[in-house]
Amino acid sequence: MLIIIGAILGFIAVVGVGFALTAATPGQAKTTKRVQAIARAPTNREVRARAARAAANTPDARRKAIVKTLKDQEKQAKKAQLTLSNKLLQAGLTMTPGFYYGICAGLGVTVMLLVVVLRQPIWAAPVLGAAIGVGLPRWIVNFLANGRIKKFTSAFSDAMDIIVRGIKSGLPVHDCLKIIGRETPQPLAGEFQRLMESIGMGMSFDQALEKMYDRMPTPELRFFSIVMNVQQKTGGNLAEALGNLSTVLRARKLMREKIKALSSEATASAMIIGCLPPGVVVLISVTQPGYMFPMFHDPRGQLMMLGGVTWMSMGIFVMRRMINFKF
Known part of the structure; x- marks a missing residue:
């Protein structure tokens, strides 16, 4: 009986010494986990996330x-x-x-x-x-x-x-x-x-x-x-x-100043052409009022004035579109 008890106690002692020698410290356990995480193959989600981050930094x-x-x-x-x-x-x-x-x-x-x-x-x-x-x-x-x-x-x-x-x-x-x-x-x-x-x-x-x-x-x-x-x-x-x-x-x-300089001649021409007819009407109205009187009071003259203003407005709009450069 004593021999059996002694054998059991010896077995328990050997097992305890083995566990004590093989047990890892908390720091060693963290290191082991980190090594295992690095060594294991990445999941599909991690691969997609890394690829998305890499793609976002490309030119x-x-x-x-x-x-x-x-x-x-x-x-x-x-x-x-x-x-x-x-x-x-x-x-x-x-x-x-x-x-x-x-x-x-x-x-x-x-x-x-x-x-x-x-x-x-x-x-x-x-x-x-x-x-x-x-x-x-x-x-x-x-x-x-x-x-x-x-x-x-x-x-x-x-x-x-x-x-x-x-x-x-x-x-x-x-x-x-x-x-x-x-x-x-x-x-x-x-x-x-x-x-x-x-x-x-x-x-x-x-x-x-x-x-x-x-x-x-x-x-x-x-x-x-x-x-x-x-x-x-x-x-x-x-x-x-x-x-x-x-x-x-x-x-x-x-570039804006260069375009302005190159288009200055066209701009001046458009301003002169646009201001010339109204200027002539005002000048004649001041110097010879009786000559321009039928244009303002006769229905036919009023219709002609309306047509002239319409066509002048269209011409000014077209010239402005031609000399207005967008870049």
């Missing part, structure tokens, strides 16, 4: 992302140009669309009353009232908007240079944008100040750029937003990207 994928962003921005620009509220913002006006329509209506009614008081043909009152009431305010808004956009575009490349120099000197991007809002001329400074105010109110950088693009729908600002979006998603040297963008913007500005 073709970046090019597709930029093209998609350009198309989205182009659609957004078309929507921004069609809405009256955005047009008023582009012109730098703080009035509401309702107040603008009130001005148009008041101006149209004033012109109609003036035509009636001057005892002009009755059909001229609604025509002139509608033309001046609708056309004149819209022309003024478009003139102001185009002027602000032109000033913004001419100074935008300098803003890119400020950001590039600030990043190279160690400043954050937000501090560079604040410097642009303080040091650059209007309307560039005001737009970047509104951009920083939007970011300070909790809006994301992408959303703030979209609001800024609604106020200034220019290709230069669209390029800037694309560069910032691509840099946030894929990383890279932002100073180098914005430096290249500044070079492209200056090249576009040089």
Whole structure:
């Protein structure tokens, strides 16, 4: 009996020593698991995820992302140009669309009353009232908007240079944008100040750029937003990207000035041809009123005037389309 008990105790002792010698520490267990995870074959999901990450960093994928962003921005620009509220913002006006329509209506009614008081043909009152009431305010808004956009575009490349120099000197991007809002001329400074105010109110950088693009729908600002979006998603040297963008913007500005110089002769010819008939009518009306009297009061003369204005308008429109270069 003692021999059997001793054999059992010896067996238990040998087994315990074996477990003690072969048991792994917690650190060794983690190392073993890591080695097993590396050595095992990856699953299909992991393979697809790695392939997707690798494909996203290729030049073709970046090019597709930029093209998609350009198309989205182009659609957004078309929507921004069609809405009256955005047009008023582009012109730098703080009035509401309702107040603008009130001005148009008041101006149209004033012109109609003036035509009636001057005892002009009755059909001229609604025509002139509608033309001046609708056309004149819209022309003024478009003139102001185009002027602000032109000033913004001419100074935008300098803003890119400020950001590039600030990043190279160690400043954050937000501090560079604040410097642009303080040091650059209007309307560039005001737009970047509104951009920083939007970011300070909790809006994301992408959303703030979209609001800024609604106020200034220019290709230069669209390029800037694309560069910032691509840099946030894929990383890279932002100073180098914005430096290249500044070079492209200056090249576009040089091309624009070159096109303007080459088309200046056609523009002057179109202006002379468009202004010559009305100028002759005004000159003859002042020097020889009796000679032009039947043209304004005789029904046949009025019909001829209507036809002449129609054909002149069509000619001016065609000439404008011929000398208006888009690039």
